[in-house]
Amino acid sequence: xxxxxxxxxxxxVEYARGIENIFxxxxxxxxxxxxxxxxxxxxxxxxxxxxxxxxxKQVLPYAKVVGESxxxxxxxARIENEALRIQGELCPDLSPxxxxxxxxxxxxxxxxxxxxxxxxxxxxxxGHYPLFAVNIGSFLARTLFFTSDLAxxxxxxxxxxxxxxxxxxxxxxxxxxxDAPYKKSRMNVFEPHIRDAVEHIWADTGLHLEVxxxxxxxxxxAQALLHGDLHSDNIFIKLDSMKVIDPEFAYYGPMGFDIGTxxxxxxxxxxxxxxxxxxxxERTDYRLYLLDTVRDLWTQFELQxxxxxxxxxxxxxxxxxxxQDLYVAxxxxxxxxxxxxxxxxxxxxxxxxxxxDQIENAATRERAQRIALEIGAALIKRNRSACSxxxxxxxxxxxxGSP
Amino acid sequence: xxxxxxxxxxxxVEYARGIENIFxxxxxxxxxxxxxxxxxxxxxxxxxxxxxxxxxKQVLPYAKVVGESxxxxxxxARIENEALRIQGELCPDLSPxxxxxxxxxxxxxxxxxxxxxxxxxxxxxxGHYPLFAVNIGSFLARTLFFTSDLAxxxxxxxxxxxxxxxxxxxxxxxxxxxDAPYKKSRMNVFEPHIRDAVEHIWADTGLHLEVxxxxxxxxxxAQALLHGDLHSDNIFIKLDSMKVIDPEFAYYGPMGFDIGTxxxxxxxxxxxxxxxxxxxxERTDYRLYLLDTVRDLWTQFELQxxxxxxxxxxxxxxxxxxxQDLYVAxxxxxxxxxxxxxxxxxxxxxxxxxxxDQIENAATRERAQRIALEIGAALIKRNRSACSxxxxxxxxxxxxGSP
Numbered sequence: 001x002x003x004x005x006x007x008x009x010x011x012x013v014e015y016a017r018g019i020e021n022i023f024x025x026x027x028x029x030x031x032x033x034x035x036x037x038x039x040x041x042x043x044x045x046x047x048x049x050x051x052x053x054x055x056x057k058q059v060l061p062y063a064k065v066v067g068e069s070x071x072x073x074x075x076x077a078r079i080e081n082e083a084l085r086i087q088g089e090l091c092p093d094l095s096p097x098x099x100x101x102x103x104x105x106x107x108x109x110x111x112x113x114x115x116x117x118x119x120x121x122x123x124x125x126x127g128h129y130p131l132f133a134v135n136i137g138s139f140l141a142r143t144l145f146f147t148s149d150l151a152x153x154x155x156x157x158x159x160x161x162x163x164x165x166x167x168x169x170x171x172x173x174x175x176x177x178x179d180a181p182y183k184k185s186r187m188n189v190f191e192p193h194i195r196d197a198v199e200h201i202w203a204d205t206g207l208h209l210e211v212x213x214x215x216x217x218x219x220x221x222a223q224a225l226l227h228g229d230l231h232s233d234n235i236f237i238k239l240d241s242m243k244v245i246d247p248e249f250a251y252y253g254p255m256g257f258d259i260g261t262x263x264x265x266x267x268x269x270x271x272x273x274x275x276x277x278x279x280x281x282e283r284t285d286y287r288l289y290l291l292d293t294v295r296d297l298w299t300q301f302e303l304q305x306x307x308x309x310x311x312x313x314x315x316x317x318x319x320x321x322x323x324q325d326l327y328v329a330x331x332x333x334x335x336x337x338x339x340x341x342x343x344x345x346x347x348x349x350x351x352x353x354x355x356x357d358q359i360e361n362a363a364t365r366e367r368a369q370r371i372a373l374e375i376g377a378a379l380i381k382r383n384r385s386a387c388s389x390x391x392x393x394x395x396x397x398x399x400x401g402s403p
Numbered sequence: 404x405x406x407x408x409x410x411x412x413x414x415x416v417e418y419a420r421g422i423e424n425i426f427x428x429x430x431x432x433x434x435x436x437x438x439x440x441x442x443x444x445x446x447x448x449x450x451x452x453x454x455x456x457x458x459x460k461q462v463l464p465y466a467k468v469v470g471e472s473x474x475x476x477x478x479x480a481r482i483e484n485e486a487l488r489i490q491g492e493l494c495p496d497l498s499p500x501x502x503x504x505x506x507x508x509x510x511x512x513x514x515x516x517x518x519x520x521x522x523x524x525x526x527x528x529x530g531h532y533p534l535f536a537v538n539i540g541s542f543l544a545r546t547l548f549f550t551s552d553l554a555x556x557x558x559x560x561x562x563x564x565x566x567x568x569x570x571x572x573x574x575x576x577x578x579x580x581x582d583a584p585y586k587k588s589r590m591n592v593f594e595p596h597i598r599d600a601v602e603h604i605w606a607d608t609g610l611h612l613e614v615x616x617x618x619x620x621x622x623x624x625a626q627a628l629l630h631g632d633l634h635s636d637n638i639f640i641k642l643d644s645m646k647v648i649d650p651e652f653a654y655y656g657p658m659g660f661d662i663g664t665x666x667x668x669x670x671x672x673x674x675x676x677x678x679x680x681x682x683x684x685e686r687t688d689y690r691l692y693l694l695d696t697v698r699d700l701w702t703q704f705e706l707q708x709x710x711x712x713x714x715x716x717x718x719x720x721x722x723x724x725x726x727q728d729l730y731v732a733x734x735x736x737x738x739x740x741x742x743x744x745x746x747x748x749x750x751x752x753x754x755x756x757x758x759x760d761q762i763e764n765a766a767t768r769e770r771a772q773r774i775a776l777e778i779g780a781a782l783i784k785r786n787r788s789a790c791s792x793x794x795x796x797x798x799x800x801x802x803x804g805s806p
Contacts, residue, residue: 149622154577155570162568167558174557179719205724212723219552222623316582320615321608 003104004061004074009033009043012056016045019099019109022054023047038064039072039248044114053112055096058105059248072168076248077106079166083250084108086225090142094135096236096243113243116236123232123269124276124355126286133293135242136235136262137300144255145308147225150318161222166251169228170218173249177345178215182208190348193366197373198348210380214337222252230258231342231353232265256334259301263335264342264376266290266297267396268353271343271372275359287400291393298335298389302328329387336392337383343376374399406507407464407477412436412446415459419448422502422512425457426450441467442475442651447517456515458499461508462651475571479651480509482569486653487511489628493545497538499639499646516646519639526635526672527679527758529689536696538645539638539665540703547658548711550628553721564625569654572631573621576652580748581618585611593751596769600776601751613783617740625655633661634745634756635668659737662704666738667745667779669693669700670799671756674746674775678762690803694796701738701792705731732790739795740786746779777802 007015013031017023027047035042040060046053059077062069081101088095097111122129145151147160180187183202190198201207227234228249236243270290273283309324317323346353347369356372359365378395386392410418416434420426430450438445443463449456462480465472484504491498500514525532548554550563583590586605593601604610630637631652639646673693676686712727720726749756750772759775762768781798789795 149619154574154622158568158570158573162565165561165565167561170561171557183719208723209725209729212720212726213729215720216552219557220625222625316586317611317615317618320611322612323615326612326616 004106006060007041007043007056007058007105007107012041012043012058013045015102015107016043016054016056016109019054022099023052024050027052044112046112053114054099055110055112056107057110058107061106074106076166076169077101077108078103079164079169079250080246080248081108082163083225083227083247084110086147087139087143087227087244087247090146091139091244094139094242094244096245110245111243113236113245116238116241116243118233119235119237119242120232120265120269120354122237123266123290124358126276126282127237128289129237129239129242131240132237132242133296134300136244137297138304139242139244140255140259140262140301141304141308143227144224144258145305145312147252148223148255149315150309151312151314153314160225161252164225164251166228166249169249170251170253173228174215174218176350177341178211178218181341181345181349182211187350188348189350189352191362191366191369193362194348194369194373197370201344201348201373201377204377207377207380210337210383211341214334214341214380214383217254217334218257218338221254224252224255225250226253226255226258227261228253228258230261232262232269235262254334254338256331256336257338259298259331259335260338260340261342263294263297263392264339264346265353266294267339267343267375267392268346268372269355270396271375271399272355272359272368275356275361275364275368291396294392294396295389298332302332332389333383333386336379336386339392340376340379340381340383343372343379347372347376371399407509409463410444410446410459410461410508410510415444415446415461416448418505418510419446419457419459419512422457425502426455427453430455447515449515456517457502458513458515459510460513461510464509477509479569479572480504480511481506482567482572482653483649483651484511485566486628486630486650487513489550490542490546490630490647490650493549494542494647497542497645497647499648513648514646516639516648519641519644519646521636522638522640522645523635523668523672523757525640526669526693527761529679529685530640531692532640532642532645534643535640535645536699537703539647540700541707542645542647543658543662543665543704544707544711546630547627547661548708548715550655551626551658552718553712554715554717556717563628564655567628567654569631569652572652573654573656576631577618577621579753580744581614581621584744584748584752585614590753591751592753592755594765594769594772596765597751597772597776600773604747604751604776604780607780610780610783613740613786614744617737617744617783617786620657620737621660621741624657627655627658628653629656629658629661631656631661633664635665635672638665657737657741659734659739660741662701662734662738663741663743664745666697666700666795667742667749668756669697670742670746670778670795671749671775672758673799674778674802675758675762675768675771678759678764678767678771694799697795697799698792701735705735735792736786736789739782739789742795743779743782743784743786746775746782750775750779774802 009031013029029045029047031043031045034044041058043056059074061074063072084098100109149157227247234246270287273287277283356368359368375396412434416432432448432450434446434448437447444461446459462477464477466475487501503512552560630650637649673690676690680686759771778799
């Protein structure tokens with residue numbers, strides 16, 4: 001990495017100019033840094049005259065956490081680029097195009113998605129995305145199935161496990177999602193008004209046992225190549241399109257983590273609905289839409305995953321009678337458990353979500369936080385005995401009294 | 404690996420002469436090839452005058468399987484050397500000393516253990532090894548615990564997972580142990596007189612489901628650094644000492660595989676007892692000794708594993724109430740399941756055991772094979788519901804009518 005240096009905005013523009021077939025010669029380009037610069041530089045480079053643009057993302061050799069700058073390996077640029085390449089091959093319509101990758105600069109140049117919006121924003125505006133469930137179901141089914149032992153050559157899969165060993169980014173999840181929220185820790189950030197609920201979680205040893213088992217699965221279960229961070233800020237969406245970005249947390253882990261992460265983010269928005277509409281009917285309708293989306297997402301995933309299994313399973317053991325049913329049943333359980341942990345950590349852990357935190361009224365925000373914690377804890381406790389996605393919906397309905 | 408070539412016996416002797424502090428200058432050395440040369444050359448080099456000796460093992464770039472020569476990576480020499488180093492640090496008294504490792508030649512020089520006997524031979528001679536259970540329990544507890552996420556730095560553990568990716572040797576287990584015995588395959592070798600029992604196993608879909616789950620665990624569960632081939636030919640033993648050799652199958656996998664392999668080998672010997680003694684009392688006594696050893700081995704393992712956990716667990720989640728009990732309970736289940744698969748594959752799979760195959764009388768041999776298959780299949784079917792090691796003993800007793 002001797003040739004690495006942080007690009008200036010001017011250098012980024014010059015680099016972008018060199019990408020073939022995007023901008024005409026001599027184009028007038030503008031650049032805007034659109035990241036917070038904590039982990040990466042992200043430049044949005046456009047030609048205002050034509051409306052053309054691209055994204056240039058450079059990974060930084062440090063992470064700014066709690067005000068400190070912690071050194072971090074640039075290897076995550078390789079991992080992100082490789083994961084994007086694989087996701088792009090498996091789901092070309094659901095992944096951003098990658099125009100260039102420069103390993104020495106830990107830099108990627110990607111499709112401009114500014115005609116989409118960030119899905120979290122879309123949800124906060126109560127947007128309806130009728131294709132979302134089928135698209136995300138397809139993304140999950142294809143990326144998880146085709147990178148697993150069910151579909152891959154077993155020797156090649158092991159080489160992929162090796163290539164995607166991602167200790168630093170996994171460690172963030174292990175600490176911030178699957179550990180800190182269950183104990184007193186400086187990595188927990190929450191408002192005093194929910195201290196009693198947080199302390200309840202710190203004291204709940206039955207809950208801790210389930211989290212230990214989920215954390216063990218995250219640490220040991222090399223089932224498929226995960227996205228690893230599939231929340232609603234990493235999904236770009238519009239009515240007729242959806243793109244999944246930012247797989248820098250990619251590694252071989254339990255499939256249910258990815259599915260659970262996106263379900264959790266839908267339920268976080270669900271928990272915060274009272275902050276986003278004063279109209280009771282509007283809230284109820286949107287909450288029911290979100291629950292339908294959770295159900296549809298799982299149903300679509302299961303349908304497509306089983307279809308891929310029936311048509312493309314390479315490993316003979318995949319054809320064992322009863323194995324597919326048992327596999328899917330355990331997958332639902334993992335999904336429910338991980339969804340619970342994602343919800344909990346986003347309420348009193350280190351990194352929160354705008355769907356809750358940006359609610360202005362303190363009492364409404366508190367109610368949203370309590371609903372989310374109730375749903376999260378209930379999902380975690382249910383995980384090993386769950387049999388149906390309907391249980392998730394029941395838990396969510398119960399937490400709000402009525403939708 | 405450009406400097407690699409297969410050593411002649413004379414070169415092996417010259418190499419051995421160069422190892423410090425073993426042979427005096429100008430010693431008269433003798434060499435004997437003691438392997439079958441299918442995977443490795445193993446030279447036993449001795450100085451008859453003093454009785455001193457050493458073992459020189461060179462990994463070959465091919466494997467001879469079913470008469471064919473299949474290319475194989477020399478990387479397994481690195482893996483074996485690294486695993487021996489780790490096992491030697493964790494269990495210095497239970498591992499052979501390694502004097503030298505020459506990566507370019509894929510060659511290791513090790514302690515001469517010819518004052519021990521191979522444990523399989525010891526069992527066939529109805530030897531009693533009163534320290535065996537405590538020693539193997541200690542070996543298993545220490546190597547499995549200290550290489551797991553329970554004890555290791557999580558980032559370092561991931562680097563070890565990466566370093567021990569071992570696709571070719573894992574694939575042998577995946578195919579020959581966890582697949583072929585459950586279907587018609589040219590990799591199955593058995594005598595016509597047990598065809599009905601073998602066909603029963605090929606048709607037993609309930610059994611196949613359990614094997615699929617165990618195979619999935621072998622493929623995905625990166626729990627600890629396994630020996631990977633812990634059968635009784637890889638244990639050298641005498642009354643006051645035990646050494647575990649040959650960890651070339653080492654990789655990060657489910658702990659229960661190692662524990663199950665050694666239990667399976669005790670039960671294979673148990674199944675063959677009628678071939679090794681015509682004295683009913685002698686047979687009964689030795690069978691009871693073997694069952695006691697199975698119980699003691701597990702009990703010692705559990706005792707030591709829990710002690711290590713209580714004293715040395717690094718990961719906070721390891722201290723979660725109830726987690727250790729659940730961990731050990733699931734470990735016993737994995738152990739029982741894998742033990743069953745090892746027994747089955749050694750009866751009608753590709754690689755057999757002398758304890759059974761060398762029984763001269765065909766009817767006695769057949770009875771031994773049927774007993775072993777019955778025990779193996781019953782263990783596999785019991786695995787997910789098992790709660791106690793006593794269930795293994797009950798299954799074994801039932802299979803012989805009375806011991």
